[in-house]
Amino acid sequence: MLLTIDDTRVEAREGQTLWEVAAENGIEIPTLCHHEALEPRGACRICMVEISNPKWPGWSRLVTSCVYPAEPGLVVRTNNDEIHEIRRTIVDLLMARCPETGPVLELGAKYGLTESSFVKREQDDNCILCGLCVRTCEDVIGACAIGVSGRGAIKKVGPAFGVGSKTCIGCGACAHVCPTGCIQVIDEGGKRRIPRWGVEFELVRCPESGMPVSTREHIEFVRKRVSVGREVLETAPEMKRKFYARKVASEGHM
Amino acid sequence: MRFESIQQLDERRAFLRDARGRVKHRVIVCAGTGCVAGGAFEICAEIIRQAREAGLDVEAELAPCGGEHENGGPDYVSASGCHGFCQVGPLVHITPEDVLYTRVKLEDVPAIVTRTLAGGQVIDDLLFVDPASGEHQKGREDISFYNKQHRVALEACGVIDPESLDDYLAHGGYAPLVKALTSMTPEQVVAEVEGSGLRGRGGGGFPTGRKWRSAIKARDAHGGTMYVICNGDEGDPGAFMDRSIMEGDPFKVVEGMTIGAFALGSAHGYIYVRHEYPLAVKRLRKAIDAARTAGLLGDDILGTGFSFDIRINRGGGAFVCGESSALMRSLEGQMGEPRPKYVHSTEKGLYEQPTVLNNVESWVSIPPIIEKGAGWFAGMGTEKSKGTKAFSLVGKVNNTGLVEVPMGVTMREIIFDIGGGIIGGQKFKAVQTGGPSGGCLPESLLDTPVDFDTLTAAGSMMGSGGMIVMDERNCMVDVAKYFVNFLIQESCGKCVPCREGLPQLHAILSRICEGTAVAEDIGRIHALARVMETASLCALGKTSAYPVLSTLKYFMHEYEEHIRDHRCAGGVCKALITYSVNDNCTGCLLCKKACPVEAITGEKKKKHAIDPGICTRCGVCESVCNDNAITVE
Numbered sequence: 002m003l004l005t006i007d008d009t010r011v012e013a014r015e016g017q018t019l020w021e022v023a024a025e026n027g028i029e030i031p032t033l034c035h036h037e038a039l040e041p042r043g044a045c046r047i048c049m050v051e052i053s054n055p056k057w058p059g060w061s062r063l064v065t066s067c068v069y070p071a072e073p074g075l076v077v078r079t080n081n082d083e084i085h086e087i088r089r090t091i092v093d094l095l096m097a098r099c100p101e102t103g104p105v106l107e108l109g110a111k112y113g114l115t116e117s118s119f120v121k122r123e124q125d126d127n128c129i130l131c132g133l134c135v136r137t138c139e140d141v142i143g144a145c146a147i148g149v150s151g152r153g154a155i156k157k158v159g160p161a162f163g164v165g166s167k168t169c170i171g172c173g174a175c176a177h178v179c180p181t182g183c184i185q186v187i188d189e190g191g192k193r194r195i196p197r198w199g200v201e202f203e204l205v206r207c208p209e210s211g212m213p214v215s216t217r218e219h220i221e222f223v224r225k226r227v228s229v230g231r232e233v234l235e236t237a238p239e240m241k242r243k244f245y246a247r248k249v250a251s252e253g254h255m
Numbered sequence: 256m257r258f259e260s261i262q263q264l265d266e267r268r269a270f271l272r273d274a275r276g277r278v279k280h281r282v283i284v285c286a287g288t289g290c291v292a293g294g295a296f297e298i299c300a301e302i303i304r305q306a307r308e309a310g311l312d313v314e315a316e317l318a319p320c321g322g323e324h325e326n327g328g329p330d331y332v333s334a335s336g337c338h339g340f341c342q343v344g345p346l347v348h349i350t351p352e353d354v355l356y357t358r359v360k361l362e363d364v365p366a367i368v369t370r371t372l373a374g375g376q377v378i379d380d381l382l383f384v385d386p387a388s389g390e391h392q393k394g395r396e397d398i399s400f401y402n403k404q405h406r407v408a409l410e411a412c413g414v415i416d417p418e419s420l421d422d423y424l425a426h427g428g429y430a431p432l433v434k435a436l437t438s439m440t441p442e443q444v445v446a447e448v449e450g451s452g453l454r455g456r457g458g459g460g461f462p463t464g465r466k467w468r469s470a471i472k473a474r475d476a477h478g479g480t481m482y483v484i485c486n487g488d489e490g491d492p493g494a495f496m497d498r499s500i501m502e503g504d505p506f507k508v509v510e511g512m513t514i515g516a517f518a519l520g521s522a523h524g525y526i527y528v529r530h531e532y533p534l535a536v537k538r539l540r541k542a543i544d545a546a547r548t549a550g551l552l553g554d555d556i557l558g559t560g561f562s563f564d565i566r567i568n569r570g571g572g573a574f575v576c577g578e579s580s581a582l583m584r585s586l587e588g589q590m591g592e593p594r595p596k597y598v599h600s601t602e603k604g605l606y607e608q609p610t611v612l613n614n615v616e617s618w619v620s621i622p623p624i625i626e627k628g629a630g631w632f633a634g635m636g637t638e639k640s641k642g643t644k645a646f647s648l649v650g651k652v653n654n655t656g657l658v659e660v661p662m663g664v665t666m667r668e669i670i671f672d673i674g675g676g677i678i679g680g681q682k683f684k685a686v687q688t689g690g691p692s693g694g695c696l697p698e699s700l701l702d703t704p705v706d707f708d709t710l711t712a713a714g715s716m717m718g719s720g721g722m723i724v725m726d727e728r729n730c731m732v733d734v735a736k737y738f739v740n741f742l743i744q745e746s747c748g749k750c751v752p753c754r755e756g757l758p759q760l761h762a763i764l765s766r767i768c769e770g771t772a773v774a775e776d777i778g779r780i781h782a783l784a785r786v787m788e789t790a791s792l793c794a795l796g797k798t799s800a801y802p803v804l805s806t807l808k809y810f811m812h813e814y815e816e817h818i819r820d821h822r823c824a825g826g827v828c829k830a831l832i833t834y835s836v837n838d839n840c841t842g843c844l845l846c847k848k849a850c851p852v853e854a855i856t857g858e859k860k861k862k863h864a865i866d867p868g869i870c871t872r873c874g875v876c877e878s879v880c881n882d883n884a885i886t887v888e
Contacts, residue, residue: 043595044749046790063789068595083789090786094755120762122755130748149590152573154758156748 002073007080013071020048020066023079030066030079031088031108033095034131036178038141041067045131047088047108051078063087085112093117095129102127102181122154126197127183130156134175134184144168144222147175147198165199171216188213207237209244257550260558261433264424271425274321279312279328280372281350284359285413287337287499288534290344294361298345299334301364306330309368317421330372333422336503336538337495338413339657340400343383348413353394356381386653386675400654403673405635407623407643408456408496408616409659412503417538420545423506429551431622435514436559439625444518445471448621450629452641457486457577457614458689458718459794460640460707467519467611470601474520474609481521482605483512484586484612487528487535488570488577491690492741494721496645497615499657501528501535504619505542509552509565511618514625516563519611524565527582530572539567574691574745578793579604579612581747592749593793614719616645636662640706644717650687650724651678660705667701670724681726684825685810689718691738691745692798694805695731714805716798730825731810732817736764738802746795753796756787760803767814768828770821777814780807826887829872836863839884846876846885 002013006023013022018041023030034045043065052069053061053076063084066077078084089112095105096117109115132149135158139145146169150157160166171193176184187194193202193216202216214220220234236244248254258264284290284299306313312329314320320329338346343357347367354377356367363381370376382391383398395401406412415422423429435444449464474481485508489497501508512524528536543565546552554562568586575581576591583605585591604610620642624632633641640662646669649655653675660669666686670676677683685695688705694715696703703709707717725734739761748754763780766772784800791797807814816822823831836846842860854870857863865876877885 042749043792044751046750046752046792049790064597065595065792069597086782087786087790090783091751091755091790094751094759097759098755119759122758129751130754132749151748152575153743153746153748154754156754 002071004071004073004075004077006077015071017071018067019050019052019064019069019071019075019077022071023066023077028079031111032067033104033108033129033180034133035067036133036137038178039133039136040140042132042136043068045091045129047091049084049087051081051084052076053078088112089114093119098122099127099129099181102129102183104180105129127181128158129181130158131180132158133178133180134158137174137178142170142172142174144170144172146170146200160198160200163199165201169195169198169200170218170222171195171200171202172219172222205235207235207240209240210237212237212239257548258557259550261437264429264433264557268424268430270321271317271421274317274319275331275425277322277324277328278320278331279326280330280352282330282332282372283335283338283348283350283413283416284333285336285338285344285346285348286334286417287341287344287413287502288495289337289341290346291534293345295334295345297361298347298359298364299332301361302347302367303332305364305368306332306372309373311368311372317416317419317425333416333419335415336412336417337499337657339404339409339499340383340398340654341656342654346413347381348395352377353396355383355394355398357383400656400658400673400675403660403668404658405643405661406659407632407635408500408619408645409503409657410623411507412499412657415504417503417505418541420506420542420549423504427626428506428622429510431625432510432514432517432551433557435517435625436557436561441518441520444514444625447625447629448518451620451624451632452629452636452639453617453620453624453632454640454707455614456616456620456644456719458692458716460717463613463617466601466613467515469599470519470609470611473599473602477602477609479608480523480606481519482608482610483516483519483521483524484582484605484610485512485524485526485618486577486579486582486612486614487526487532487539488582489529489532489615489719490574490577490745491719491721492738493647493649493687493723494690494719495647496657496720498529498532498535499647500615500619500645501532502538505535505538506546507619507622508539508615509542509546511621512565513552513556513563514621515611515613515618517561521611522563524563525568525586525605526565527568527570527576527586530570536567536569543567573747574741575747575793575795578795580793582612583610590747592747593795595792616720637704637706639708640717644705644720646720646722648674648722648724650722651681651726651729652676652724653678662706663704665702665704666696666722669705669722670701674724677724677726681728683724684727684729685725685731685734685806687715687723687725687734687802688721689716689801690721691742692716692794692801693718693721694801695725695734695809696805697809700809714801714808716801728825728827730768730823730827731806731813732764732767732823733825733827735803735806736761736768739764739799742795742799746799750790750792750796752787752790753792753799756783756791756796757799759783760787760800764803767817768823769830770817770828772818774818776818777807777811822888832872832887833867834865834870834872834874834876835867835886835888836865837884837886838862839882841882841884843881845879845881849875849879851875 011026030048032048048066050066092109097119146166173186176186204213286295314329345359347356347359392398415426453463454460573591576585578593581591581593645659687695743757746753840862847855854866
């Protein structure tokens with residue numbers, strides 16, 4: 002199907018969202034809660050765009066581009082005064098909550114904000130409650146070690162009852178998707194700690210190089226799901242090449 | 256007993272109607288939540304016990320009233336759902352004489368039994384006293400709270416025993432379902448609902464027939480299992496219409512959903528009931544069990560081959576779960592967060608299947624529409640808002656309670672004719688409609704007809720039907736702050752404008768109430784409200800600034816007084832008011848004794864004084880003073 006984004010005719014496939022179509026065509030729409038590994042959620046509201054349709058002259062509407070499905074003939078405007086004001090206000094609100102969070106500050110700078118015009122909110126950390134970590138843990142990894150408690154302004158992300166979860170495998174995917182960097186994964190002294198979730202793991206070392214690879218729990222978790230032996234999983238990435246080279250040399254295949 | 260056929264149901268109904276015809280006195284004790292708190296169940300049991308002791312022929316159920324009885328027939332005594340007149344409960348209503356006893360206590364039972372049931376007399380002391388005329392009014396026909404109402408959704412509430420399928424059948428229950436199953440096609444049922452002009456009673460006012468039709472269209476196009484849901488997660492402050500219906504006429508909720516399921520081709524229904532409504536859950540559960548046992552729910556209903564069943568789901572205590580998409584997520588066992596509705600729930604609702612969700616009041620409107628026809632329903636109300644609407648009338652009004660009126664009646668009629676005006680003859684200031692998504696309307700709009708579109712145009716909304724009346728002792732900034740605070744607690748926190756915007760709105764309002772705001776704060780409210788309205792994800796967030804915007808629109812002078820003059824005309828905002836003793840003071844020492852911080856000085860029979868430096872503005876002195884000697888400014 003064909004639609005128009007910012008005066009450019011673009012091709013879209015059935016089931017794509019406006020945000021995806023724009024991204025595919027190099028048109029950047031800011032967002033703070035999107036990740037390609039996850040279903041879009043429409044939570045941060047920064048990616049709002051204006052849609053109209055030549056079939057209905059005079060009609061236009063502001064929608065969230067990350068969840069709005071592409072429709073043939075749609076005319077999308079990714080910025081105008083009202084959208085600018087919405088984005089600026091949302092970033093302003095987030096800056097009141099998380100005055101030290103990098104991506105929020107960077108976005109704020111784009112809208113001419115150096116500090117929030119709102120009252121600074123009391124908070125513990127720089128989490129913007131985008132929910133990416135929780136959904137990655139649940140939907141992508143399948144560990145379900147963290148969740149959301151409370152609602153509204155006092156909503157919090159963390160393990161149930163604030164106690165380190167037994168189902169956490171220490172994979173660190175939560176930190177990988179976090180846009181603010183407020184989830185720290187610390188590997189030191191042969192241990193991995195994720196202080197935010199209150200968990201600590203022994204790191205398995207590569208038998209060849211002695212390099213720490215990952216947590217025992219993570220390796221076992223993966224082993225149950227893929228048909229690759231422990232000898233591969235426990236090998237440091239750098240050593241894996243050697244391992245496969247030897248295998249091909251002796252067996253003629255991987 | 257299980258009805259294997261429609262004929263068996265008709266025979267049973269004929270028997271029950273005959274039994275009802277033999278009843279000498281029908282004594283109905285209101286057992287809505289308010290009256291239950293006042294001891295309604297004990298009063299009901301006591302009436303039965305003492306009447307039997309006095310040798311009266313008393314039945315507690317309808318069926319035994321059938322057959323031959325001596326002395327002109329039995330008295331049938333039972334509890335019922337809410338009668339609506341909660342202000343003067345517990346209520347005991349006796350027909351056919353139409354005698355309504357108010358504020359009944361256990362001690363009144365002997366008199367009711369001996370003088371009224373046995374002696375046929377009316378006990379004057381237990382009648383309602385009209386606050387305006389001082390007149391004792393005998394029954395519903397004489398009391399303006401009742402005789403100006405027009406009850407459709409609440410028609411059987413307070414008239415039948417909500418726990419008795421027999422009573423419901425005798426009252427005409429399940430005749431509409433039989434009519435739909437035997438003489439109508441599903442398409443005809445949809446057409447009838449469409450033709451009635453019924454609009455969703457949950458607040459949005461979306462045409463019910465159109466909703467049904469789009470779900471059918473989606474199912475026909477993409478296949479899937481159709482679900483029907485009853486939204487009983489009523490949560491607006493001051494609203495209790497749906498609770499009263501679920502408690503007072505649960506079979507009609509079940510029947511309405513069954514007719515809907517027939518029209519929509521659904522086999523699965525859910526009733527999502529607010530967790531804080533245990534009595535509604537209990538009565539709905541009884542109704543579902545009784546209907547299932549009688550073959551009116553489950554497989555092969557009345558031998559017609561149509562199958563449908565209902566499950567009850569208790570809400571988790573979140574206001575946002577009254578929002579349809581959040582409710583569906585909650586039903587699925589997920590977190591109750593709304594999702595964007597670019598794809599409607601009629602297409603992808605519960606478990607991503609086509610789903611029709613209607614509010615309690617909408618579902619109970621279905622049976623009478625099927626029975627009496629679309630034209631009958633469309634004959635009531637205004638051009639675009641058909642039928643009647645139930646309201647819970649609360650606040651500073653003489654007759655609080657549950658009322659139902661045709662759409663198009665003015666707010667003045669509801670508040671002054673039915674509600675009996677403002678308590679203590681005070682001056683009306685505002686009426687809040689539509690709950691936290693609604694707004695406050697001033698006296699100049701009292702003659703506005705109540706319907707979906709005029710209320711929205713006035714900056715408020717119909718909402719589910721809460722109506723909170725306020726007088727001169729309410730501060731409109733404080734009211735706005737109250738609703739914003741309510742929404743801070745209830746925002747799910749998924750989207751940023753609602754989650755982060757509400758606390759900031761609250762911060763501005765708090766500054767105004769504390770007298771530290773500046774004139775620019777009004778502009779800040781407008782700018783923030785605009786973003787919250789356009790950018791929030793669901794209706795809760797989009798409308799969350801309405802209580803503030805409507806008070807700004809109609810009561811801007813109060814905001815200005817707070818900011819500029821540091822004055823709160825309602826005498827509510829503690830930082831801006833002072834308590835002082837005026838010349839009415841008789842020197843009785845009552846306030847001095849009551850003051851928790853010893854801010855009051857004075858001697859007996861001499862005028863007292865309040866030290867504003869010590870006073871915490873708790874208001875105790877004012878509440879204990881019998882001489883109106885405390886001034887709040």
